[in-house]
Amino acid sequence: GLNSRLVKEGKGKFSEQVWYADGMYGPAIKEIVNWLVKARSVAENDAQRKTFELLIAYYQSGDLKKFDEYNIAWVADTNSVVDTVNGFIEVYDDALGYRGTWESVVSIKDAEASKRIAAISGQAQWFEDNSPLLPEHKKKNVVGISAKVITVVVEGGDAAPTTPIGINLPNANWIRAQHGSKSVNLGNIVEAYDQAKNGDGQLEEFTRDEAELARAKEHGSLAHKLHVDMHEVIGHASGQIEAGIGTPKETLKSYASALEEARADLVGLYYIMDPKLVEMGLMPSLEVGKAAYDSYIRSGMMVQLSRLELGEQLEESHMRNRQLVAAWAYEHGKAENVVVKEVVDGKTYFVVKDYEKLRVIFGELLREIQRIKSKGDFAAGKALVETYGVKVDRALHEEVLRRYQALNVAPYAGFIQPKLVPVMEGDKIVDVK
Numbered sequence: 001g002l003n004s005r006l007v008k009e010g011k012g013k014f015s016e017q018v019w020y021a022d023g024m025y026g027p028a029i030k031e032i033v034n035w036l037v038k039a040r041s042v043a044e045n046d047a048q049r050k051t052f053e054l055l056i057a058y059y060q061s062g063d064l065k066k067f068d069e070y071n072i073a074w075v076a077d078t079n080s081v082v083d084t085v086n087g088f089i090e091v092y093d094d095a096l097g098y099r100g101t102w103e104s105v106v107s108i109k110d111a112e113a114s115k116r117i118a119a120i121s122g123q124a125q126w127f128e129d130n131s132p133l134l135p136e137h138k139k140k141n142v143v144g145i146s147a148k149v150i151t152v153v154v155e156g157g158d159a160a161p162t163t164p165i166g167i168n169l170p171n172a173n174w175i176r177a178q179h180g181s182k183s184v185n186l187g188n189i190v191e192a193y194d195q196a197k198n199g200d201g202q203l204e205e206f207t208r209d210e211a212e213l214a215r216a217k218e219h220g221s222l223a224h225k226l227h228v229d230m231h232e233v234i235g236h237a238s239g240q241i242e243a244g245i246g247t248p249k250e251t252l253k254s255y256a257s258a259l260e261e262a263r264a265d266l267v268g269l270y271y272i273m274d275p276k277l278v279e280m281g282l283m284p285s286l287e288v289g290k291a292a293y294d295s296y297i298r299s300g301m302m303v304q305l306s307r308l309e310l311g312e313q314l315e316e317s318h319m320r321n322r323q324l325v326a327a328w329a330y331e332h333g334k335a336e337n338v339v340v341k342e343v344v345d346g347k348t349y350f351v352v353k354d355y356e357k358l359r360v361i362f363g364e365l366l367r368e369i370q371r372i373k374s375k376g377d378f379a380a381g382k383a384l385v386e387t388y389g390v391k392v393d394r395a396l397h398e399e400v401l402r403r404y405q406a407l408n409v410a411p412y413a414g415f416i417q418p419k420l421v422p423v424m425e426g427d428k429i430v431d432v433k
């Protein structure tokens with residue numbers, strides 16, 4: 001399960017070491033429980049108190065049924081201003097996709113920014129109905145999309161020092177189907193990334209011309225935010241699996257994660273060029289969508305390779321997904337010059353020439369990946385990921401590393417966690433420094 005290690009103890013004998021208060025990692029987990037007990041005493045409301053109780057019971061017993069109960073209670077608690085993600089959750093680090101890595105995120109709700117995401121969430125059914133999915137793979141009733149923008153206070157475990165920018169949980173598909181899920185956009189993190197990117201020379205180096213650069217500077221930040229919002233809110237939530245077909249983890253195995261990220265990204269890409277978002281007042285013009293397309297192609301075809309050592313292949317799900325989407329679109333639009341590769345003074349650029357057609361191509365890939373998920377088509381899923389999402393063009397990789405190195409910026413950013421000191425008045429906390 002999510003919270004254990006399988007150990008071979010000689011011939012044909014296996015034992016499971018469960019991570020819980022009296023098991024493996026016991027001392028650390030007891031510390032987690034201590035803090036959760038403290039948190040329970042200051043819970044905002046009964047719904048939140050219940051989540052803490054269930055989470056404590058889970059850590060004390062190691063029983064994954066308790067973790068399910070916790071997740072159901074956590075999804076139901078949408079009113080609390082302070083929220084937390086806590087547990088052995090994401091399986092990205094396990095090649096087989098079973099063991100969860102521990103993480104914790106403590107956050108407060110950003111009421112103003114949450115309005116943007118709420119507007120998208122409020123139209124979820126419209127987005128589902130108008131998507132390019134095959135009719136039988138569309139949800140008739142999109143349920144349980146709860147979305148907000150949060151300000152991260154502190155992160156630990158897998159979520160630090162590198163952090164996600166969006167979170168959509170729980171991962172258990174049956175809980176998502178029956179009880180819904182919660183989506184959050186980590187507002188202050190996204191903002192920090194965008195500000196850092198605007199000043200480090202990356203855009204100047206990898207954009208092809210003044211127009212692309214100007215578009216990135218003017219609209220890149222909003223494009224990025226909207227794309228992340230749609231990825232989490234209407235992306236992961238959309239589509240349905242056909243009756244009798246197993247979960248993606250069962251059917252698509254080690255390819256499930258990259259394909260799911262691609263699916264969610266494609267929903268965002270498809271709609272960021274839709275006039276609907278302009279009508280909704282979420283963006284001033286389709287220039288925002290164009291900036292999103294430029295950036296996605298730049299990153300997926302080239303810039304993300306800066307994070308990889310020479311000779312390595314793509315292993316991480318999000319990186320595989322980005323290259324898969326960008327490279328598939330590039331190839332399928334090649335005959336019509338939708339995205340073109342230009343080499344100027346020894347520098348390679350991938351330039352979007354036809355945004356409307358690129359949107360159609362994104363829609364086609366979305367429909368195909370949804371079909372793969374809905375039907376559990378392992379062979380097709382494997383072929384997509386292996387053909388487009390794994391292999392790296394060595395010469396291009398060398399070029400990217402050389403150009404990136406010259407900029408002298410780190411390919412990954414990390415965040416330093418704040419040390420929070422309470423300001424006490426008697427035994428009451430009145431402020432935090």
Ligand SMILES: [Zn+2]
Binds near residue numbers: 236264
């Ligand atoms: Zn995702």
